[in-house]
Amino acid sequence: MQTSSVPLTVDDIVRLRRKKQTVQFGFYFILFILVLWSIQATVIDDTDWERIGSLADIGKSVSHFIGIDFALIPNLLGPTIETFMIACIGTILGLIICLPAMWFGALNVTPYKPITYPLARIAMTLSRSIHEIVWALIFVSAVGLGAFAGILAIAVRSLGFIAKMSAEAIENIDPKPVEAIRAMGGSNLQVMLYGIMPQVLPVILGIVIFEWEINIRRSAILGLVGAGGLGLVFFRQMNTFNYPGVTTVILAIFGLIVVGEITSHYSRKALN
Amino acid sequence: MANKTGEHNLPVHSSVGGDGVHREWSRFKFPRSLINYGILLGILLFFSYSVYYLNIPLERIMGMFGRLGDLMADRYFPPDMDYIVDLGYLDAIIETIQMAYLGSLFGLLISIVLGWFAAHNVSPSPKYIYPIARLLTMGCRSVHEMIWAILFVTILGFGLLPGVLALTMFSIGFSGKLFAEEIESIQMGQVEAIRAMGGNHLQVFVYGVFPQVRVAFTGIAIYTWDVAFRAATVVGFVGAGGMGWYLKRNVMQIETERVAAILISIVGLVVISEFVSAWARIRVSKAK
Numbered sequence A: 001m002q003t004s005s006v007p008l009t010v011d012d013i014v015r016l017r018r019k020k021q022t023v024q025f026g027f028y029f030i031l032f033i034l035v036l037w038s039i040q041a042t043v044i045d046d047t048d049w050e051r052i053g054s055l056a057d058i059g060k061s062v063s064h065f066i067g068i069d070f071a072l073i074p075n076l077l078g079p080t081i082e083t084f085m086i087a088c089i090g091t092i093l094g095l096i097i098c099l100p101a102m103w104f105g106a107l108n109v110t111p112y113k114p115i116t117y118p119l120a121r122i123a124m125t126l127s128r129s130i131h132e133i134v135w136a137l138i139f140v141s142a143v144g145l146g147a148f149a150g151i152l153a154i155a156v157r158s159l160g161f162i163a164k165m166s167a168e169a170i171e172n173i174d175p176k177p178v179e180a181i182r183a184m185g186g187s188n189l190q191v192m193l194y195g196i197m198p199q200v201l202p203v204i205l206g207i208v209i210f211e212w213e214i215n216i217r218r219s220a221i222l223g224l225v226g227a228g229g230l231g232l233v234f235f236r237q238m239n240t241f242n243y244p245g246v247t248t249v250i251l252a253i254f255g256l257i258v259v260g261e262i263t264s265h266y267s268r269k270a271l272n
Numbered sequence B: 001m002a003n004k005t006g007e008h009n010l011p012v013h014s015s016v017g018g019d020g021v022h023r024e025w026s027r028f029k030f031p032r033s034l035i036n037y038g039i040l041l042g043i044l045l046f047f048s049y050s051v052y053y054l055n056i057p058l059e060r061i062m063g064m065f066g067r068l069g070d071l072m073a074d075r076y077f078p079p080d081m082d083y084i085v086d087l088g089y090l091d092a093i094i095e096t097i098q099m100a101y102l103g104s105l106f107g108l109l110i111s112i113v114l115g116w117f118a119a120h121n122v123s124p125s126p127k128y129i130y131p132i133a134r135l136l137t138m139g140c141r142s143v144h145e146m147i148w149a150i151l152f153v154t155i156l157g158f159g160l161l162p163g164v165l166a167l168t169m170f171s172i173g174f175s176g177k178l179f180a181e182e183i184e185s186i187q188m189g190q191v192e193a194i195r196a197m198g199g200n201h202l203q204v205f206v207y208g209v210f211p212q213v214r215v216a217f218t219g220i221a222i223y224t225w226d227v228a229f230r231a232a233t234v235v236g237f238v239g240a241g242g243m244g245w246y247l248k249r250n251v252m253q254i255e256t257e258r259v260a261a262i263l264i265s266i267v268g269l270v271v272i273s274e275f276v277s278a279w280a281r282i283r284v285s286k287a288k
Helices: A010-045 A055-063 A070-105 A113-129 A132-143 A147-171 A175-183 A188-219 A230-239 A243-271 B002-007 B030-053 B060-076 B087-117 B129-142 B145-156 B160-184 B188-196 B201-238 B243-252 B256-287
Strands: none
Touching: A010 B087, A010 B160, A055 B145, A070 A113, A070 A147, A070 A188, A070 A230, A070 A243, A070 B030, A113 A147, A113 B256, A132 A147, A132 B060, A132 B201, A147 A188, A175 A188, A188 A243, A230 A243, A230 B145, A243 B129, A243 B145, B060 B256, B087 B129, B087 B160, B087 B201, B087 B243, B087 B256, B129 B160, B145 B160, B145 B201, B160 B201, B188 B201, B201 B243, B201 B256, B243 B256
16 A cells, blocks of 8 residues: 655654554543443442442342252252253254255355345344343243243344354355356255355354353243243242352353353364 | 376275175265264254153144234234333433443453463463463353343342443453453463563563454454443343343333334344444454
8 A cells, every 4th residue: 555655754754653642542531431421320320329238238148149058959950951951952943943044144155135135134133133031032922931932032042143154154165166066067956965065064063062052051041031941940049039049050050051161162173 | 186086086886805896985984974873863862852851842833933923913013113212211222331331341351361360371370370260251151141130139239230240240251261262372472582581470461462462352342342232231131220121121011012112222223233343343453
């Protein structure tokens, strides 16, 4: 981008640097003012400091949570398995409903660009921008309470991420195998199966395993709106003010997530 | 060229040892193919067992779409747009933005330090501080933001402060890991130079590590804000302020048309924030 051949004088350099510094300073100043404004509005105005009380009171509230409710542990096994299964089935269902979205959302294979491409993009954005709690609410009102609503919520919620990443993977494939199969007279389906699928399958599997790991975390809270699993136990403990029980449930969630993370780490390693 | 074709010259039919045994070529050899099928079968069995265990009414799946459609058309359809241009609701939107901004800011400030401690190559004490910092970021990440919000609401009462703290924890978990990974992939030359000059750990971080990761950190910070905003739209659901509270109230009162309007506003805001964050990240990576 060297447009002018005239070399910059020292004055020019100093002036440019000053200008840059002013812009930077203004930017930081605006950020700082925003921080002050936000603190003023959220922390100072909106907080009921009398309810919170002194630091000792906060310490007292926190100390309620210390301890483990051993009597609860045998009752946790069922919900833990349920949470795990909701995450697994939800991810697989998400992958299945995601296949058309991937196909429509990748620019190089989308069947009819002006309609199918925006359609897939809208579906992805919708799925990613609505929180899993809200999805679960919608599905609970459609199919009733239970694990099924949770599975649907997880599936719809994971569509966005899987489809977006996979569509990018499809857009970045090597076009030569595709051309070779076209040249041999392969149909669109054959191009799909033999030209594109083998190239993107490992990538998609990696994405799905990653999303599965996130879905375990999500499925652990879906019980809050009546979709079963550990979240329901958590909510029940919370409502009966059994705070050591709450800690126990959180530890169970933590353990499940550690297991999921280790599995995902090693299976993604095995894929490569 | 001849060599190359020779390498890939896998025959479709091969006669082993000249005895003319007819064999189909397959991608995986015998033990490997068995293991692959075994894994696939195991996964399938697990899924069918889970469907049975969770009591999923498979026969209701087909009817579900019709009911969902009816539900949308009957109850959610004309979204009550007047409700979301109401002054109180607009106030809640601003509160949500402030909450996300503050939460991610506090979280990022903490996770810069935590990321430094949790990066194996420059951690002040790889033996003691490193595992603790790792555990802290992982703990923050594994507990969902809604659970953080519930916990803080029980301790501090309703309001925006518990929301800000919940988002802080969420941002620590989200960005702490990314920061640590970013620090672990730096070039060690500068770090060693400063260590050789007798710089202490803080000097190593400030002069050796931070200049290398500054740009990447800014990108991660913007992304964290974007994700935190998405989470902020619903933490109010358990009483932590912002738009989530309006959502909860209308869901409880079965004001479905208002719920539809709120959902539309959430999607709109998230899309805007996504565009802003994408634009800012491109600007940052260009500015270097």
